[in-house]
Amino acid sequence: MKNNQFYSGETQVFWTCKALLDGRTISHVTEIREVRGWRLGAIIHRLKADYAWPIQTCYRSPDNVAFYSLKPDADRAALRLPPSAKALGQGEAAQ
Numbered sequence: 001m002k003n004n005q006f007y008s009g010e011t012q013v014f015w016t017c018k019a020l021l022d023g024r025t026i027s028h029v030t031e032i033r034e035v036r037g038w039r040l041g042a043i044i045h046r047l048k049a050d051y052a053w054p055i056q057t058c059y060r061s062p063d064n065v066a067f068y069s070l071k072p073d074a075d076r077a078a079l080r081l082p083p084s085a086k087a088l089g090q091g092e093a094a095q
Helices: 010-021 028-035 040-051 083-090
Strands: 055-060 065-070
Touching: 010 028, 010 040, 010 065, 010 083, 028 040, 028 065, 040 055, 040 065
Parallel strands: none
Antiparallel strands: 055 065
């Protein structure tokens, strides 16, 4: 099977979901540092649009860097997970 780099890698999607479920605030710089990813904005958009995740965006610094986190009142147990993050629903991060 050919690896198509146009779309977000499964590891990046899993990492994004896990970080948000763990209560972290993440940015593109965090993604690059931890998983060498480059599609965080696309992953966040898909989680919000296709999976109805209540993600909030805060812009900081003079360059308006986007920082993402789950809204404080989000029901983590009720979130739909993308296929590559299904393991998180089995207790790995959603505690």
